[in-house]
Amino acid sequence: MSSYDFMTKDELQKQLNVLKKRYQNFKLKNLKLDMSRGTLSKEQLDLSMPMLNILSNDSNFTSDSGIDYRNYGFSDGIWTLRYMFAQILNVKPFDVFVGGNSSLSMMFDVISLYMTHGACGKRPWSSYERGIKFLCPVPGYDRHFKILSHFGIEQIPIPMKKDGPDMNIIEEAVKSDELIKGIFCVPKYSNPQGIVYSDETVKRFSNLSPKSSDFRIFWDNAYAVHDLTGSCKFLLSLMNECLQNSTEDLPIMFCSTSKITFPGSGVAALAASQKNLLEIKRFYSFKTIGFDKLNQLRHAKFLKDYENILEHMKKHRKILRPKFQVVINCLSKEFSEQNKDIASWSEPKGGYFVSVDLYPGLAKQVIKMCKKAGVKLTDAGATFPNGIDPNDSNIRLAPTCLPANELALAMHLFCICIKLTAIEKKIKTLEDSCEHISN
């Protein structure tokens, strides 16, 4: 129910005309604003500028074991970074493997490896005639889904609850179907809703008894230190829980500095049990002579240690928090409690997105209208497998990149488009039912 339900067709039409005028005025502004991806704002990028010339002739380029970081050579990663990532992922440094600039690429690589060679001696995932399946908490991260689509992996949507994905469904599914080989999770500040998995959820993940012994949890901890408030939400260590349950081969964990230093020029890492790690490192020893150790060194010198990262992230928070407030304030102002079924939204305590759920059937049209007026949003359906939101309802907002004044403008337009689309739908429904009556 919304306030529109109590309006006559004339009242709705009147409101629609006002909104249309306001929409037209927006169009005249010739905006060109992008809220589609979780990119960093210029201010955030500037925070890491000292890292760019932190290496010089005076730097020590030699590791304790005598490796010149400037030369060839495969390694598990510079120790400073292994310690740092171990704290970020809440695992032991020995379980961390530092890679290149992209954690997504590492997820792709691991799935690719399992497709062609299987996991830990099991048959290759590509060898199942009927194909394999992944569980996908929805709404979720489009790039996870795209990796799965690339490999022709069936994606089973799992509804998200307030404390993580629906564990009842997951437990039942993995227990009975050996074709289910994995699940993608963003356990802290999930993309797009910003949900932090509860202790119980993490414990239940560590307690899974999949029918398939090569089932893997792809634990993409992309926002591990990306808090928007001072009271950071704590995520239980999945690896520690697994070790207690002897299920340590279940998780493959990922993180990166993409949203700590520079996206695209950061450092990514992976953590896993020694058994999984051995296999993954062997794979990489075929694939490359080594990752960029100078960029690792740059990050080690700039970020120093975990405590310093937390200090650095406070600076990000200072920039980001007001932006999220603009988004939440605008939505709260425009959509009162009684209009929550037209638009409801997440109020994340961290991460990079706000998730908005509209009245079913509105999302595509709202995104189209915003685009026409110069505001680019994440594609409709992007938060669902194969780009199809069955309710055409969810929209992911990425408030990080735009300056606050432009963000306010974009949000204003966004709200107008929602109302306009909702009223148009309401009028259409009224007309359809009148027609029905007159027939």
Place this chain on the structure above:
Amino acid sequence: MSSYDFMTKDELQKQLNVLKKRYQNFKLKNLKLDMSRGTLSKEQLDLSMPMLNILSNDSNFTSDSGIDYRNYGFSDGIWTLRYMFAQILNVKPFDVFVGGNSSLSMMFDVISLYMTHGACGKRPWSSYERGIKFLCPVPGYDRHFKILSHFGIEQIPIPMKKDGPDMNIIEEAVKSDELIKGIFCVPKYSNPQGIVYSDETVKRFSNLSPKSSDFRIFWDNAYAVHDLTGSCKFLLSLMNECLQNSTEDLPIMFCSTSKITFPGSGVAALAASQKNLLEIKRFYSFKTIGFDKLNQLRHAKFLKDYENILEHMKKHRKILRPKFQVVINCLSKEFSEQNKDIASWSEPKGGYFVSVDLYPGLAKQVIKMCKKAGVKLTDAGATFPNGIDPNDSNIRLAPTCLPANELALAMHLFCICIKLTAIEKKIKTLEDSCEHISN
């Protein structure tokens, strides 16, 4: 025939004793020298030090199209680099795609893509029940072979001639066998012999008529600008030749700055026809949000253009040439013309290696003896598919990393080990034949 053939057993034994004493003396030196890989020397690494702090607050981080290189964003590469790599590979800039830090990784990725998805709409290479095959000019690069082994691809050795691989065999093989899907080539200063493919060889590659339309030439032009003499050997443009023959989908070309700036922290690139490129770029758009554009920018600012790269390479040459001379001089001094069947070697005009062919059956033992005395050489057999040299004869020397004095020491030991092993073998043969006569 060698001079040992004219010695009596006693004379040989005497010589052996002298060599053994010299070998023991070497052992007392407690050497720890590595000639196993084509790494860069400290002096070479120092050449690129100004690149490390070439980016600063004053740098322009914005592309012509408005992209902030510090942020996310997928691109075909910074234009300066696309131009540069186009000249290195002798193709059009539009055909160049700039990647991460490793060309080997890009080769792996392309083969992985073709294994799981096929090339240009053809069936996946992994879908052939009997498996697919690659042609492998031998001796060749171990890491190429290892990629093929990883994917279970059969490797058919193709003998190298003075102007490239034996094209008669290649032409016949690809014409008749549709399971042959590719060939790995290092066309300029081949690894390990330093052979430059002749114009005729390149033309014949461009004229191949493979039975399989998804046959691909993996053209690893790793040493395109790595000349050791002033008179650089010219390599014909395979892509231009292919365009003239409408076979432009045959080659996938690779290069990198690993041996121009910093190994592991360089920039790699790939060039291919638009049809191939489109497919490969689509693959990467699933795999990553983008490559390290800041490292690309660093390279663009430091290397500037192709002409400047050639100037930069002169500095490398000045460091490397004397080292290759140490190797060649030592071999020439120790093995006269009449001993060429005990040891013969390449005298490369560029690249990173000297290839030594020993009397059959000696290589493993020589490498083992060198190792025991503290000099590490590339593993025996490494230059052949599956690590098996059928003649146990070829050894790859990598003279680039060691300082000249240490290199001379290592070469001295290497020659002693060859002679020692050759004489031991000769004595054994004599004993065996005596035994045969007395029986």
